[in-house]
Amino acid sequence: MKNALPRTHDHQSCRSSALEAAEALAASRGVRLTPLRHRVLEIVLESHRPMGAYDVLKELSPERPQPPIVYRALDFLLAQGFVHRIDSLNAYVGCFSPARPHRSHFLLCTRCGRAAEIDDDPLVTALDDAARSAGFAVQRETVEISGICSECRPSSN
Amino acid sequence: MKNALPRTHDHQSCRSSALEAAEALAASRGVRLTPLRHRVLEIVLESHRPMGAYDVLKELSPERPQPPIVYRALDFLLAQGFVHRIDSLNAYVGCFSPARPHRSHFLLCTRCGRAAEIDDDPLVTALDDAARSAGFAVQRETVEISGICSECRPSSN
DNA sequence: CAGTGAAATGTAATATTATAACAATGCTTC
């Protein structure tokens, strides 16, 4: 099911560096990135495409665990910022820079299915300003832009 | 289940004007706001709080329709912009200005449960700029800021 | 290094959200 990623993108290495970063962060925070959690993170990182909890479950065969196993692992990884949730897809993506504090804002390509995190200062500022001017104390944000990515657009394809 | 809305907010009148606007728009577009669709819209507009499809279903008793009835009505209302979907809650809110073209951006209070649409030019610009600079052709956006609204914050409570 | 309590995992059952497939009805146009 994994298909072409941009040739310029060394997926293998970004995945392992994300894993290493997560390991280091877990150690420094005194939380346990257990084998199960590690495995789930690995599975999610293996795809730049959001994966549903049940997709992860399938990848965990032949262990054939029950849903709570995966949901709990994902909850842990979410809490640690090692994965993000894509609300519009009921799915999860690995975070490739868990060490850098950032908001969870995404471009989601409806053609190739890839999710790209965006870290855009003006956007962050605009969100903060909008909330502040409404007297709103932000707890959580969902910012997901769906469309066609540059790789999938005729102009650059 | 409906509890205090701000005293300054004439909910009854904003709901009926939203309904009238939807009726007029449907007529002008040549689409049919059938009794069922009208009723579903009314139900959703009756709450400023996002309602799940099954909440709407319950309100439709004693007709006791099956889920597809409600999902189809909601799909129609979404397509016409008479309601918006809140992805982070799997829920729907009525749109109070369906005639004015706008994006669907929300503040969601986790205390009182209310959803407020925000129409913030800098935010719209920042989103557009972020997408454009990534060469991304936007089809759809989910922007939902969850937190505590000004009415629910100690300072203004 | 055994005992204890907390954290993590395992398991069963079920709740919640959403859709597929097809039948029946109603509306529109000729």
Next chain:
DNA sequence: GAAGCATTGTTATAATATTACATTTCACTG
């Protein structure tokens, strides 16, 4: 009023998520 299409009705089931409780593992303490 028959044809064709949109809408609604019905059944069944798929997909997503959680509750409750049992068991195991881990980390600490004595």
